[in-house]
Amino acid sequence: MKRFRQIYAYNLMCKYLNRDFKGGTSDSNDLLCEVFAQELAEKKRIHSFSLLAPVRKILPSHTKSIKAEQIRSSSFKILVQTFNRKLSAQFFIMPDTSKLLEFTNKFIVEDGTTISLKDHDTDYDHKQLPKAEGEALLQLGIQKLSELQDKLYIHNQYSMLIVIQAMDAAGKDSVVKHVMSGLNPQGVKVHSFKVPTPQELAHDFLWRHCLVLPAKGEICIFNRSHYENVLVTKVHPEYILKENLQDIEKVEDIDQAFWEKRYKQINRFEKTWADNGMIILKFFLHVSKKEQKKRFIERIDDPAKNWKFSYADLKERARWKEYRKAYEEMLNNTSRSHAPWFIIPADDKWFTRLAVAGIIYQYMEKLNLSYPKLNEGQKAILAKAKEELMNENMKESNGVTEN
Ligand code: ATP
Ligand code: MG
Numbered sequence: 308m309k310r311f312r313q314i315y316a317y318n319l320m321c322k323y324l325n326r327d328f329k330g331g332t333s334d335s336n337d338l339l340c341e342v343f344a345q346e347l348a349e350k351k352r353i354h355s356f357s358l359l360a361p362v363r364k365i366l367p368s369h370t371k372s373i374k375a376e377q378i379r380s381s382s383f384k385i386l387v388q389t390f391n392r393k394l395s396a397q398f399f400i401m402p403d404t405s406k407l408l409e410f411t412n413k414f415i416v417e418d419g420t421t422i423s424l425k426d427h428d429t430d431y432d433h434k435q436l437p438k439a440e441g442e443a444l445l446q447l448g449i450q451k452l453s454e455l456q457d458k459l460y461i462h463n464q465y466s467m468l469i470v471i472q473a474m475d476a477a478g479k480d481s482v483v484k485h486v487m488s489g490l491n492p493q494g495v496k497v498h499s500f501k502v503p504t505p506q507e508l509a510h511d512f513l514w515r516h517c518l519v520l521p522a523k524g525e526i527c528i529f530n531r532s533h534y535e536n537v538l539v540t541k542v543h544p545e546y547i548l549k550e551n552l553q554d555i556e557k558v559e560d561i562d563q564a565f566w567e568k569r570y571k572q573i574n575r576f577e578k579t580w581a582d583n584g585m586i587i588l589k590f591f592l593h594v595s596k597k598e599q600k601k602r603f604i605e606r607i608d609d610p611a612k613n614w615k616f617s618y619a620d621l622k623e624r625a626r627w628k629e630y631r632k633a634y635e636e637m638l639n640n641t642s643r644s645h646a647p648w649f650i651i652p653a654d655d656k657w658f659t660r661l662a663v664a665g666i667i668y669q670y671m672e673k674l675n676l677s678y679p680k681l682n683e684g685q686k687a688i689l690a691k692a693k694e695e696l697m698n699e700n701m702k703e704s705n706g707v708t709e710n
Contacts, residue, residue, distance in 0.1 A: 458676035473592035
């Protein structure tokens with residue numbers, strides 16, 4: 308790891324020296340690279356001044372190639388800062404794992420409380436956590452999740468269901484892409500739920516979701532979910548008529564009691580799943596109307612993003628207030644300690660990903676997962692297997708080869 312860091316830091320530094328730092332000769336640049344790389348290999352956390360110190364130390368013997376003014380020059384300082392910033396985003400700042408555990412308490416909707424979305428920020432206070440540190444923390448979180456996923460899979464007792472709900476362009480896809488990037492695809496499935504098909508409508512509203520729940524050891528992400536049945540259908544109650552339900556013939560039949568029954572049905576199902584070893588975590592990505600507008604315009608202006616935009620999204624945007632009310636009611640009726648909702652600020656994508664990763668990490672960590680412990684008999688079999696394999700080597704080196 309140390310060697311890897313050195314090589315990586317060396318290469319990265321060369322790149323930046325060539326591009327940004329015009330002062331040095333190629334010899335002096337090489338020397339700087341080595342000093343930086345060495346320093347990085349020893350350090351967990353890097354500060355500009357700690358990078359400058361070793362360069363100063365070697366100055367007397369290399370004054371011909373590196374001049375003191377160059378080291379003090381503003382271009383050099385900018386270079387150090389840029390380098391430092393890039394590195395922090397590339398795993399080199401080893402962030403504090405405990406920071407990953409701060410998000411659950413901040414964003415959970417406690418069972419039995421009534422929240423109002425106006426009390427929840429859509430952006431995040433950058434002074435508390437700078438972006439570079441946040442990005443490094445996310446990399447750490449992804450690495451930790453990958454280790455825990457391995458254990459979850461081998462442990463084979465628990466499964467995990469991650470539900471993601473949000474208005475359009477709030478960053479659902481980006482959470483799925485980034486947070487899950489380090490996981491073994493064998494144990495992760497993502498399901499995106501769209502407008503139900505006639506076959507799906509011929510069953511109860513939970514049917515299509517039950518079909519794809521995670522098996523033991525698996526992690527499953529619902530990109531939109533059974534909650535659409537109390538969200539989009541609440542804003543457009545006419546959709547409920549397609550379900551062909553007894554007692555519901557017209558929109559006027561869909562009253563508050565109908566929605567309360569639906570929340571109860573969802574809660575009952577989730578309780579059963581949780582009682583049978585499913586860890587359920589539900590994330591509402593809370594984006595502002597202003598940020599959504601910005602992202603829609605980006606989708607329209609950038610040809611690479613055009614496909615993401617649908618004119619129909621504007622119609623839903625026009626009903627922002629109704630959606631907000633539906634979300635609030637959903638959050639207040641379906642957050643349970645065995646299946647909590649989290650309201651995640653979603654105006655800064657990097658923060659959204661980090662908070663989601665941190666919360667998933669914390670819940671996985673709580674499971675105290677471990678690799679299976681071998682009994683004495685199993686250990687003896689492993690020892691015997693190793694001995695046989697070693698004897699194979701001996702035979703080969705004595706010239707006894709088998710075809
Ligand atoms: P993006 O954020 O990238 O637009 P998306 O999740 O919105 O992704 P789309 O294909 O644009 O994907 O939209 C899926 C649509 O399906 C949403 O408008 C959603 O409300 C709708 N939908 C999902 N489940 C249901 C349901 N049970 N009943 C009615 N509509 C549903
Ligand atoms: Mg959409």
